[in-house]
Amino acid sequence: MKRINGVLIALVVILAQAALPAAARGQRDAELAKYIRSHYTKFEYRIPMRDGVKLFTAVYVPNDLSKTYPILMTRTPYAVGPYGANRYKEELGPSAAFARDGYIFVYQDVRGRFMSEGTFVNMRPEDAWERGGDAVDESTDTWDTIEWLVHHVKGNNGKVGMWGVSYPGFYTSCGMIHSHPALKAVSPQAPIADWFWDDMHRNGAFNLVLAFDFFSVFGRPRDGLTTTWPKHLEMGTPDAYDFFLGLGPLSNVNERFFHHEIPFWDEVAAHPNYDEFWQSRNILPHLKNIKAAVMIVGGWFDTEDLYGPLATYRAVEKQDPGIDSVLVMGPWRHGGWAWTSGEKLGEESFGFATAKWFRENVELPFFDHYLKGGPATHQPEALVFETGADRWRSFDSWPPPATARPLYLGENGSLSWTRPVSTGEAWDQYVSDPAKPVPYTEEITTGWSATYMTEDQRFAGRRPDVLVYASEPLKEDLTVAGPIEADLWVSTSGGDSDWIVKVIDVQPTEEPKWSNCGHGWGGDEKDKNAGVQRLVRAEAFRGR
Known part of the structure; x- marks a missing residue:
């Protein structure tokens, strides 16, 4: 969700956080690690599945067994280390607060990964319940694991929760299909939903x-x-x-x-x-027979899995009516709600520690309510961060009721709310050279940039192989919420092409101020943002 107050542009074609000083962070992390080591006992098990395959599982149980605790589990293809009953994780659960709050934490290597037996299948098709018998998938593996845990781990209260970020978010989504009766609360976070739209492809573009x-x-x-x-x-x-x-x-x-x-x-x-x-690897049609409460989490600046949380929410709402399912979308990079303060990202600042606020006021209360009988959270159907205004908004549905407003590309690079009057055939064209492709980021990196969505987009618009369409300056604030659709009529002289469409908020351009200290330009923060082109949304499309 984005508030715009400048000029709209359409182009066709690091994590930064406000945090404690390093020494203070190190002390805080060391204190948490000591707390976990002295307040929890670690066990390692090989839990049998219905087909006889055993999955490696690490379990951390509070030492104080004068009361019972819910189980909070994540299943991962990324290793549950450190391995060894005497080697402990330095943090447990979705955030540091969970370890002190008191849970039984469970980490499991999924089938075929690291110390678990069996064969690993990427985005394993979820069809075992339909096939029946001893057929297995990630849903049945979760069901069998929960069944074993509630009967073999001492001190549990019979209630289980799950969470996971990214690929573990996919396994969390799998786990809530045909929910085990003990599974009461689930939070898929940046879950992969369909690899033709998440991660590896963008609308078919590889x-x-x-x-x-x-x-x-x-x-x-x-x-x-x-x-x-x-x-x-x-x-x-x-x-x-x-x-x-x-x-x-x-x-x-x-x-x-x-x-x-x-x-x-x-x-x-x-x-x-x-x-x-x-x-067959699209999990969305299989998100059925969910009985647990569901909180789906995503980030507006997630450059890997932005499609997943929104599509998962839509599927759960449609296919599982009557359950408690809510959506949280914040101003975060991939996983930023779990690992950063959420105050800044790349070149963007959001005014306060949004991720810390989420962890303390939304995430922990969600699990405490459904697994421990804690106070009702009164969470809205959709808790969404409005960038630009930098505030949380509550909605009864997502997307919220809104008026669709078409924008029209016009002659001479114009962009207008008014449909142009047809004067016959008209088109724009550009030459795309595969030997000099338009970069998606200015960052020099060997991997996939995590913050490119916060970059000033002027670097792209200045290229001759990018078409730019700009509106007149907006006379009042404009809030954009919900999906943005681009309707293009295109042709290419090649066998196939990728088209990239960007919607951009252009900040007002002001002449920079000059300092009187003899060192040239020295304007304030407002001057530095003059003319900045902030990305509202961008997508790639593959055409053949």
């Missing part, structure tokens, strides 16, 4: 940088049970833009680097269209 970086490590098969990650691929340059320009065609990935040793990469390359391979 995200080469992210996919290459991720699968070069994650995609390598293990050689038996293991506690270690594969080695990271050395790219030989700090600049991904130069690296991928020099790579050449996609086939060179295997010839030069992967050598057909990463099976899922070969499958991705073999399925460029939204065929059965991808459709």
Whole structure:
């Protein structure tokens, strides 16, 4: 949700946080680690699934067994280490407050990863309940795990919660399908929903940088049970833009680097269209028979999984009427609500520690209410952060009732609320050179930029292969909420093309002030923001 107060532009084509000083953070983290080590006992189990496969599971139980505790679990493909009953995590649960609040924390390696038996399948199709018998998927593995935990872990109160961020968010979504009776509260956070729209693709456009970086490590098969990650691929340059320009065609990935040793990469390359391979991995149609309360969390500046939380919320609302399901969308990068203060991101400042506020006032009370019988949270159906105004807004539905307002591209780079009068055929054109592609970020990085959505967009609009359409200055504030759709009529001289559409808020342009101290320009913060082009939303589209 975005408030705009400048000029609208349409273009066709680091984490930063206000935090404690390093020494203070280190002391705080060390104190939490000591608290966990002295107040919890760690156990490691191999929990049997219905087909006989055993999944490695680490369980942290409070030492004070004078009362019972709910179980709070996450299932992950990213390792539950440190491994060993005498080696403890330095933090437990979604945030530091949970360890002191008192829960039984459970971490499980999913089937086929690290110390769990079985075969790993990326975005495993969720169809075991339909197949019946001893058929397994991530939903049945979750069901079997919960059944074992509530009967074998001492001190539990019979209630279970789940949470997970990103890929663990996908496993959290899987876990609430055909919910186990003990599962009472679930929070999929930035959950992957469908890899043709999340992460690896954007509306069918293949995200080469992210996919290459991720699968070069994650995609390598293990050689038996293991506690270690594969080695990271050395790219030989700090600049991904130069690296991928020099790579050449996609086939060179295997010839030069992967050598057909990463099976899922070969499958991705073999399925460029939204065929059965991808459709079967779309979890959204399977989000049914959910009985637990659900809180879906996402970030407006999530450059990896922004589609997932919004699509998951829509699916749960449609397919599971009557349950408590709510949406939280904040001004965060991927996972930023869990790992940062949320006061700043890249070049954007939000006025206060939004993530810290969420963890203390929304996330912890949600689990405390449903798992411990704590006070009602009175959380709205949709708790959404309005950037620009930098405030939380509460809505009874998402998207909220609103008036759709079309914007029309016009001649001479104009952008208007008024439909242009047709004078016959008209078009704009540009030359796109594959040898000099438009970068999505100015950041020099070998990976996928986490903050490019906060960057000043003038670097893109100044290129000759980008079409720019600008409105007249807005006379009053404009708040944009809900999906933005771009309707383009396009053609290409190539076999296929990717089109990128950006909606941009242009800040008022003012002449910079000059200091009188002899050092040139020295304006205040307002001057530094003059003319800045802030991204409202951007999407890529693949056309063939």
